[in-house]
Amino acid sequence: ILNVEQSPQSLHVQEGDSTNFTCSFPSSNFYALHWYRWETAKSPEALFVMTLNGDEKKKGRISATLNTKEGYSYLYIKGSQPEDSATYLCAFFRSNDYKLSFGAGTTVTVRA
Amino acid sequence: GAGVSQSPSNKVTEKGKDVELRCDPISGHTALYWYRQSLGQGLEFLIYFQGNSAPDKSGLPSDRFSAERTGGSVSTLTIQRTQQEDSAVYLCASSLGGQGGTANYGYTFGSGTRLTVV
Numbered sequence: 001i002l003n004v005e006q007s008p009q010s011l012h013v014q015e016g017d018s019t020n021f022t023c024s025f026p027s028s029n030f031y032a033l034h035w036y037r038w039e040t041a042k043s044p045e046a047l048f049v050m051t052l053n054g055d056e057k058k059k060g061r062i063s064a065t066l067n068t069k070e071g072y073s074y075l076y077i078k079g080s081q082p083e084d085s086a087t088y089l090c091a092f093f094r095s096n097d098y099k100l101s102f103g104a105g106t107t108v109t110v111r112a
Numbered sequence: 113g114a115g116v117s118q119s120p121s122n123k124v125t126e127k128g129k130d131v132e133l134r135c136d137p138i139s140g141h142t143a144l145y146w147y148r149q150s151l152g153q154g155l156e157f158l159i160y161f162q163g164n165s166a167p168d169k170s171g172l173p174s175d176r177f178s179a180e181r182t183g184g185s186v187s188t189l190t191i192q193r194t195q196q197e198d199s200a201v202y203l204c205a206s207s208l209g210g211q212g213g214t215a216n217y218g219y220t221f222g223s224g225t226r227l228t229v230v
Contacts, residue, residue: 004154032215043116043221044203051216089155093215098162099145100219104154 004092006103013080013110020076021106023090027071032093034100035064035075039086047075047088080110114138118204118222125194125229133189133225137206143214144187145207146179148200155203161187162209194229201226 005024013019025033032051038044048057053068061078077084087107091100117136125131137144146158157171161181172178176194181187191198205219 031211034218036218036221041223043223044219046218046220049216049218091155095211098143098211098214099157099160099168100214101157102147102155 004090004101004103006088006090006106008106009104010107010109013077013084013108015080015082015110015112017080018076018078019080019108020074021088021108023073023075023103025071025073025090025092026094027069029094029096030068030071030092031095031097033066033068033073034091034093035073036089036091037086038089038105044089075106077108080108082110082112084108085110116204116206116220116222118202118225120225121223122226123228125227127196127229128193130190130192131194131227133191133202133204133227135187135189135204135222137185137187137204138220139185141206141208141220142184143207143209144181145205145219146187146189147203147205149203150197150200158189158202191227194227196229199227199229 007022035047036044048064050066055066057064063076066073087105089105091102119134142163144161147155159179160168176192179189201224203224204222207214207219
């Protein structure tokens with residue numbers, strides 16, 4: 001993988017259901033993996049910054065895992081609520097770089 | 113300031129006109145970035161400023177695009193002779209800077225400028 005890829009591009013979830021989606025990134029020159037949440041008409045907001053293989057982070061009902069050796073991260077939303085509707089961006093920071101490379105995002109729509 | 117401020121929030125311009133987008137980063141953040149998101153696309157890197165160093169302009173799509181950062185603070189992105197393909201949301205972000213600052217603490221984004229070229 002040369003770039004950051006996110007899948008699926010979009011998904012619809014029933015309120016109360018749990019869901020997860022994937023970010024794939026180059027496994028070489030890894031430094032950090034970021035997750036951002038971008039709600040409509042707002043700024044992207046940092047959710048997690050992950051640097052260690054096997055790292056797990058949690059914020060409320062949202063959690064993320066990281067596998068740097070195989071180059072993927074999962075983001076999980078437990079018991080989805082309408083306020084979780086947003087585009088979730090992951091971004092990769094290389095050890096020989098100084099800027100984040102973003103995926104195209106996964107847009108989550110939670111139906112009441 | 114408390115956050116990253118961008119202006120205007122929306123801009124509609126006629127094809128061929130010049131536009132200026134402004135970004136006021138968080139005080140003390142030495143790194144400033146411009147990205148844009150076109151419809152259906154991911155965030156595309158445009159330009160990066162770090163302190164007094166020469167900016168990395170490698171992401172600017174054409175010579176119609178330019179940016180400056182005055183006094184290590186406010187930045188202006190200028191698009192000359194706008195084209196319809198320039199229509200996008202232009203996001204500014206700042207960070208503590210340096211590889212460790214950005215990697216470990218991430219970006220703080222502004223709310224963006226939605227540019228529409230008609």
